[in-house]
Structure formats: C-alpha cells, structure tokens
Amino acid sequence: MTENDPKLPPGLALAWGVTPGPRRGPKPAHTVDDVVRAGIEVADADGFGAVSMPRIARHLGLTPNALYRYVRSRDELLVLLADTAWGPPPDSVAKTGNWREAMTVWTHAFLDRLGVHPWLLDVPVRGAPSTPNLLGWAEVFLDGVADSGLSAADALGAAMLLDNYARGTAALDRDLRQQAPPLAQPEVLEFLLPRMAERGLPVMASVYGGGGYDDAELPDADVEFGLNRILDGIQALVDRT
Amino acid sequence: MTENDPKLPPGLALAWGVTPGPRRGPKPAHTVDDVVRAGIEVADADGFGAVSMPRIARHLGLTPNALYRYVRSRDELLVLLADTAWGPPPDSVAKTGNWREAMTVWTHAFLDRLGVHPWLLDVPVRGAPSTPNLLGWAEVFLDGVADSGLSAADALGAAMLLDNYARGTAALDRDLRQQAPPLAQPEVLEFLLPRMAERGLPVMASVYGGGGYDDAELPDADVEFGLNRILDGIQALVDRT
DNA sequence: GATTAATAGTGTATTGCACACACAGTTCAT
DNA sequence: ATGAACTGTGTGTGCAATACACTATTAATC
Numbered sequence: 203m204t205e206n207d208p209k210l211p212p213g214l215a216l217a218w219g220v221t222p223g224p225r226r227g228p229k230p231a232h233t234v235d236d237v238v239r240a241g242i243e244v245a246d247a248d249g250f251g252a253v254s255m256p257r258i259a260r261h262l263g264l265t266p267n268a269l270y271r272y273v274r275s276r277d278e279l280l281v282l283l284a285d286t287a288w289g290p291p292p293d294s295v296a297k298t299g300n301w302r303e304a305m306t307v308w309t310h311a312f313l314d315r316l317g318v319h320p321w322l323l324d325v326p327v328r329g330a331p332s333t334p335n336l337l338g339w340a341e342v343f344l345d346g347v348a349d350s351g352l353s354a355a356d357a358l359g360a361a362m363l364l365d366n367y368a369r370g371t372a373a374l375d376r377d378l379r380q381q382a383p384p385l386a387q388p389e390v391l392e393f394l395l396p397r398m399a400e401r402g403l404p405v406m407a408s409v410y411g412g413g414g415y416d417d418a419e420l421p422d423a424d425v426e427f428g429l430n431r432i433l434d435g436i437q438a439l440v441d442r443t
Numbered sequence: 444m445t446e447n448d449p450k451l452p453p454g455l456a457l458a459w460g461v462t463p464g465p466r467r468g469p470k471p472a473h474t475v476d477d478v479v480r481a482g483i484e485v486a487d488a489d490g491f492g493a494v495s496m497p498r499i500a501r502h503l504g505l506t507p508n509a510l511y512r513y514v515r516s517r518d519e520l521l522v523l524l525a526d527t528a529w530g531p532p533p534d535s536v537a538k539t540g541n542w543r544e545a546m547t548v549w550t551h552a553f554l555d556r557l558g559v560h561p562w563l564l565d566v567p568v569r570g571a572p573s574t575p576n577l578l579g580w581a582e583v584f585l586d587g588v589a590d591s592g593l594s595a596a597d598a599l600g601a602a603m604l605l606d607n608y609a610r611g612t613a614a615l616d617r618d619l620r621q622q623a624p625p626l627a628q629p630e631v632l633e634f635l636l637p638r639m640a641e642r643g644l645p646v647m648a649s650v651y652g653g654g655g656y657d658d659a660e661l662p663d664a665d666v667e668f669g670l671n672r673i674l675d676g677i678q679a680l681v682d683r684t
Numbered sequence: 685g686a687t688t689a690a691t692a693g694t695g696t697a698t699t700g701c702a703c704a705c706a707c708a709g710t711t712c713a714t
Numbered sequence: 715a716t717g718a719a720c721t722g723t724g725t726g727t728g729c730a731a732t733a734c735a736c737t738a739t740t741a742a743t744c
Contacts, residue, residue: 210634211625218638227720228710254701267703268722276702327615329624330651330658332635337647344646354650359668366611366669367604374568374607383570384452393451394573397459405585406578409595410571417571427600428607435676468691469739495730508732509693517731 212274213281217333230271232262237272238282242319245283250324253283280325285333287319291342301440302433304346309364309429312339316372323373350440360436367432375420385410385417453515454522458574471512473503478513479523483560486524491565494524521566526574528560532583542681543674545587550605550670553580557613564614591681601677608673616661626651626658 216234240261245253255276256266273279292311298304316322331337343361344354352360377383384390391410398407409415457475481502486494496517497507514520533552539545557563572578584602585595593601618624625631632651639648650656 210631211628214625214631214634218634225720226710226712226718228722230721255703256701265723266701267724270703271721327618329619330626330656331647332625332631334638334642337639337644341644341647344650354653355655356668358650359665360672362615362665363608363669363672366615367607370607370611374603377568378570384455384573385571387452390451390455390573393455393459397575398578401575403578403582406572406582409585409599412595414596415571424600424603427597428604431601431604431676431680432673433676434679435672435674438675438679439672466691467689467739467741469693471692496732497730505692506694507730508695511732512692 211281211328211332212278213285214332216273216278217282217285231264232272234272234282236262237269237279238286241279241283242287245287245321246319250321253280253321255279281328281333284322284325285335287322288315288335288339290335291338295342295346298346301347301350301352302437304343305360305364305433305436306429308339308343308346309368312365312368313372313425316368320372320376323369323376350436351443352436352440356439363432363436364429367428371420371425371428375425378418378420383417385415452522452569452573453519454526455573457514457519458523458526472505473513475513475523477503478510478520479527482520482524483528486528486562487560491562494521494562496520522569522574525563525566526576528563529556529576529580531576532579536583536587539587542588542591542593543678545584546601546605546674546677547670549580549584549587550609553606553609554613554666557609561613561617564610564617591677592684593677593681597680604673604677605670608669612661612666612669616666619659619661624658626656 221234237258240258241253244257244261255269258279259266259269269279273282292307294311295304295308298307331340340361343364344357347357347360350357395407395411398404398410462475478499481499482494485498485502496510499520500507500510510520514523533548535552536545536549539548572581581602584605585598588598588601591598636648636652639645639651
C-alpha cells in the first residue's frame with residue numbers, strides 16, 4: 203500500500219522515497235520504481251497520450267488494476283513520472299562564473315531534458331515544486347544566480363520566467379515538428395492569402411506571402427532570440443540594483 | 444457536409460466561412476455556428492474536459508453523432524472554438540502611441556481573454572495562426588509596434604515571446620487557483636522542510652520556510668515583473684538599432 | 685408532378701479509458 | 715497452526731471518439 207500520510211498530496215511521499223515497512227502479504231512482483239520506469243518507457247515510445255494504466259500494466263505483464271497496488275491513482279503516478287524523467291539538475295550550472303551564464307546554461311539544460319522526454323510538457327503542473335528533482339532544479343538556479351544581487355523574490359521571478367519560456371518554446375517546437383503545421387502545404391497559402399488581403403490583414407499577408415516564413419520548424423536562432431531578450435531584461439534590472 | 448477542399452487542414456475552410464452551397468437533403472436543424480456556440484458554453488461552464496461531442500450534442504438536443512454532420516472531427520471543432528472564443532483583436536492596441544505601450548496593452552488584452560475563457564489554454568496549438576481572429580491578433584501586434592523599427596522577424600519574435608509569456612502565466616494562475624497547490628497545507632511543509640535540509644536544498648528550504656512564500660495565488664505583481672523584464676529586453680534591442 | 689440522389693439525424697457497435705469492488709491465493713505475525 | 719493483511723485477477727460501470735447501417739426528408743432532374 204502507498205498510504206503513509208493520507209493528507210499529503212498524491213505522490214509526495216513516494217517521490218521522497220517514503221515506503222511503508224515490511225508487509226505481510228505476498229511479495230509484490232515489482233516495485234514502484236519498476237512501474238515508474240515502465241511508464242517512462244511507454245511515454246517515450248508513444249507519447250503522453252499512451253500513458254494509461256492498462257498500457258503500463260501490459261508493459262509489466264500485469265492486469266490494469268494491479269497498478270493500483272503500487273500507486274493510489276493515475277495522478278500520483280504522473281507526479282512520480284515527472285520527477286523521475288526530469289532527473290537531477292545538471293552540475294554545469296554551479297560551475298558557471300556569473301548569473302547570466304548560469305541562466306543560459308540552466309535554460310539550455312532544461313530544453314535538453316524536454317528534448318529527451320517531450321511528453322513532460324503534457325504532465326500537468328500542480329504548483330510550486332515539491333518533489334526532490336524538481337526542487338533540485340530550482341535550487342541550482344537560485345544558487346547559480348546568487349552573484350546577481352537579485353532579491354530572492356526577483357530571482358524566483360526570473361526562474362519562473364525562464365521555466366515558462368523554455369516550456370513554451372519546447373511545446374511550440376514539438377508541435378511544429380510532429381503534426382504537419384497548417385502552412386506546410388502550398389494549398390493553404392493559396393487559400394489563405396487572398397482572404398487575408400480581403401479581410402484587412404496586410405502585414406501578416408506579406409509575412410506569409412513573403413516566402414521567408416517557414417512554419418515547419420522552430421530555428422535555434424528564434425529560441426536564442428527570446429532567451430536573449432529575457433536575459434537582457436534581467437540585466438537591466440540587475441544593473442539598476 | 445463540410446468538405447470543400449479536403450486538402451485543407453481541419454477547420455480552416457469553416458473558420459473562414461466557406462460553406463458549400465445549397466444542399467439537397469433535409470434542412471439541418473442547426474448551423475455550424477450553433478455548434479460552436481454550444482461548445483463554448485459547455486467549455487465556459489465546465490472546462491475543456493467537458494468539451495466532448497456527446498456533451499455538446501446534448502446541449503443542442505441532438506444525439507452525439509449528429510454533430511459529425513456539421514464538423515468532420517472533434518479536432519476541427521476545436522479549431523473553430525478557439526478562433527471564436529478568442530474573438531477579434533482589441534482596437535486599443537492600434538490607439539497606443541508607441542511600441543512599448545502597444546505590447547503592454549496587447550499582452551493585457553490577451554490575458555483578459557484567457558481570463559474569460561480559461562480553457563483556451565487547453566486547446567492544442569497546431570502552428571502559426573491561420574484562422575481569421577488569431578491572425579487578427581498577430582496583425583494588430585505587428586501594426587502597433589511598427590514604430591519600434593524592429594525587423595519583421597524580430598517583431599514576430601517579440602510577439603511569440605509575449606504570447607508564450609501570457610499563456611504560461613495564465614496557465615500557472617489558473618492551476619494555482621483551482622486545484623489546491625501542494626504548499627497550501629501546513630502538513631506539507633512539515634513533511635518537506637526536514638527532507639529538503641537533509642538533501643542539500645538549503646536555498647529552497649529557506650524560501651519555503653521563510654513564510655513569505657505563498658503557493659496559492661499568482662500576484663499581479665509577479666505578472667508585471669515578468670512582462671517588464673521582457674519589455675526591458677526588447678527595449679535594449681530597439682535601442683541598439 | 686413523379687423520380688431519384690443526396691442528406692440529417694438515430695441507433696448500434698467498437699475500442700479504450702479510470703476506477704470500484706469482490707474474490708482467490710499467498711505470506712507473515714501471533 | 716491460525717488468521718490478518720496483502721497481491722493480483724476478474725468483472726462491472728460509466729464515459730469518450732468515431733465508424734457504419736438505416737430511416738426519413740428534401741431538392742434537383744426528368
């Protein structure tokens with residue numbers, strides 16, 4: 203059983219490795235870790251949509267309901283999946299010399315993880331981090347930017363800003379990559395351009411019609427553009443302090 | 444039937460009001476617009492999770508499958524729902540005097556819409572905007588920031604950045620507001636703090652333990668903080684040009 | 685005006701999901 | 715040795731998207 207403190211939010215206890223002592227009944231054929239591993243394998247293979255209890259159970263050679271012996275609910279499992287898939291924060295952030303480099307490295311590491319497990323974007327976020335690895339990512343961020351002189355509140359604001367930016371960017375990239383985006387087919391522009399002109403959308407029409415606009419991919423340069431804007435903005439704040 | 448050009452992405456034709464000419468069979472009891480309106484009502488009332496074909500059909504007094512006479516798939520319907528719920532872009536952006544004010548007004552208007560229809564955050568984004576209202580929002584943005592002297596690419600980058608920021612912020616706000624976030628209960632901190640200390644997370648431990656940190660709400664000040672950082676960053680770019 | 689082809693909505697079926705509950709077999713504490 | 719606690723199975727509920735066959739209706743055509 204997973205009950206330790208029924209008042210704790212789902213997954214918290216398990217994420218911190220709090221497991222009840224020796225049990226009485228038959229030995230479980232697997233561990234919570236096995237279940238989490240299986241879940242990650244399923245998600246990596248077929249995306250978040252495939253992360254269902256029956257699917258994971260099949261992967262382990264179990265019937266669907268057996269999973270509820272390891273985990274109280276699907277929600278609880280998702281918390282564990284997220285923490286495990288994010289993994290520990292990178293050391294590299296601590297080794298940087300200054301806050302700006304730390305933020306850059308942190309954000310790139312964050313994006314890398316999302317490249318490895320794109321489905322992490324689909325795991326609902328409940329609130330502030332409360333599981334070990336997620337807290338670890340926050341910790342190395344705050345640690346790395348200590349030399350900026352930012353207040354704790356401002357540093358946290360910067361972390362939220364970059365977290366948010368990385369997630370959005372990664373989501374966009376993934377969406378463009380997998381499902382053929384609207385503008386990929388020439389028929390679409392053919393359909394769209396005259397109607398846009400008619401409806402008074404000249405600027406966007408020239409952007410789409412100009413040829414230089416590609417919908418099918420998010421270039422690295424665009425990612426860097428946004429990141430540099432944000433860092434410049436933080437820079438202005440740091441300079442002011 | 445909705446087929447006009449089967450090669451167009453789902454919903455595109457309908458979103459632009461392209462409907463096939465007069466039909467032969469019985470008169471439809473409703474219009475595509477009715478279906479969309481019903482969908483929005485359902486979503487407003489019970490969230491994106493409630494937007495199912497049976498649910499919308501019931502709202503219209505139809506059997507679930509009847510909807511497929513108006514719309515090719517649920518996906519197509521979602522495209523229409525999103526464009527209609529966003530609605531036309533605000534006039535206010537065009538009336539601003541300079542790019543910075545325009546971006547500020549645009550972002551706040553964007554956030555306002557997400558306040559009205561929070562489920563818009565859950566509608567999957569397929570790629571670059573291709574429906575009339577969404578294109579309109581992009582248009583007024585580019586129009587409003589023309590005086591910045593930014594290149595079209597940079598202005599688009601700024602639009603993406605702010606769009607992304609607003610979405611992330613609104614999502615966070617909504618999540619914190621509805622489902623009780625982890626740190627809301629005192630037992631959680633009681634559980635967490637000793638373990639954080641043990642695991643080498645002193646900075647986050649002092650943030651959570653310091654008392655000033657509230658998980659239950661996203662203050663307006665935090666929203667403005669991020670927005671001002673981004674605008675400062677764009678400012679730096681504008682100044683450089 | 686009669687015929688015919690296209691169409692709207694219904695009913696039924698398939699498949700898949702989360703989860704509740706009762707049960708059979710297993711293992712440890714007493 | 716006995717019984718309580720436990721693991722995994724089977725069965726059932728209620729919901730979803732969507733396919734398919736069918737009936738009733740209507741407009742274009744003869």
